[in-house]
Amino acid sequence: MAYCVNCGVELSSSENKCPLCGVKVYRVEGMNKEEAGTPLYPKSVMNVSIGSKELLPALAVFFLIPILICVICDMLISHKLTWSTYVICAMMLAYVYVFLPFVLGKKRVKLYIGACTFATLLFLFFLSEKTNSGIAWFLEIGLPVCLGAGLLLIALNILFSCFGNKKLAKIASVFFALGTYTVLINVCVNVYLKMQNILTWSLFSLVPCVIIGIGLLIIEKNTRIKSEVKRRFFI
Template sequence: MYCANCGVKLGDAETVCPLCATPVYHPALPRPAGEPLYPRGHYPPQPERSLAAQIVVTALFLLPCLITLVCNWQISGRITWSGYVVGGLLVVYLGSVLPFWFSRPDSLIFVPLWFTGVGLFLKYIEHSVSGQWFMPFALPVTAVLGLFLTALLALLRRFPKRKLLIFGGAFAALGVFLTLLEWLIYEVFQRHRFLGWSFYPLIVLILFGLTLVFLSLNRNARDAMYRKFFL
């Protein structure tokens, strides 16, 4: 007997597919007794995460940090360019290595954490070059992007069956964000007049987002698309 939905082989006593939870039911077949093929509640042991690899990778990040700091200190007597190198490496480490110290890294914690790290790094750069662009520009852009991505992940986790609707909304929101970004660049830096380059991605992203929203709400259109593209 095989699952009518996903095609996995089923034990004779199986009442529900263990993979996709489709009920196994055929009124004409008597259900013979038997052991289920897959044990319930027992999962194969997860492979041990290698602590040694984590330590080596961390050392590979710390070593260039130390070397640049020492070189910079020896040459200039203070921390100048090495601050950018170390800050950049720490931001990369925060996003790519730190989560793997945990057995189940939660993206809803690490994504905002990473954007906080990026924000602090940008604040540091602004401070070292005596700029005036963090509060009016870098902070709002980093904060909005971080909140946007965190909200997207939270929605996908909360409503896993609503992916099309969520991504449709996200694409439209991204288009609006780009237009606001162009406006902000124009407001803060006054380097050029408002060109409107962001209207092109805005139109494309909104059309694409609306298409996804339409597909998510209209079952017939969605099925037709699935058949056409084998999505």
């Protein structure tokens, strides 16, 4: 008989390692060895599916119904695709936002953000083309604001995984991201409106965001201040 040196449980002769902690079974040389017992279950696996994500395709098909209804109505009334293209494109965008996480799984967050940004850009481009409002607002506002949001979210995702348990550092990075994003919006709008000063109102949000962010980082770094703050501001 063998015992796990770590957990203290007796191990069945079929076990090569302790199922509780994974430590290899230690069998003393020269001692009368037990014959390896039959494993509790065979190692073979039947080729039986364990069920599939049947709800997802069903839902995906279900949401095609409003698209089809709109297309049919549009074709019946105007004999070509006019307003229904808005519905089609908006639904496509919704598909990317809603169904993509199920396809990609929980781990591919960056890919999901990238795909959503790309889909949103395509949608905005479609709107600028369809509404005949010119490509200028798309290039000067839509594209940078959307791309900036995507990049900032990816950066935050990377920072969050780097910071681990450092909650204050995570909050600080959100403040920095918010400050940067308001500046980006401000610059884009002012450039589009051809204003003289490209930085105006965003300074009022950037400065507090940066100050709060730096403050939080200092508190996170310095354990003495951290405990002092905890002591004075506990609720």
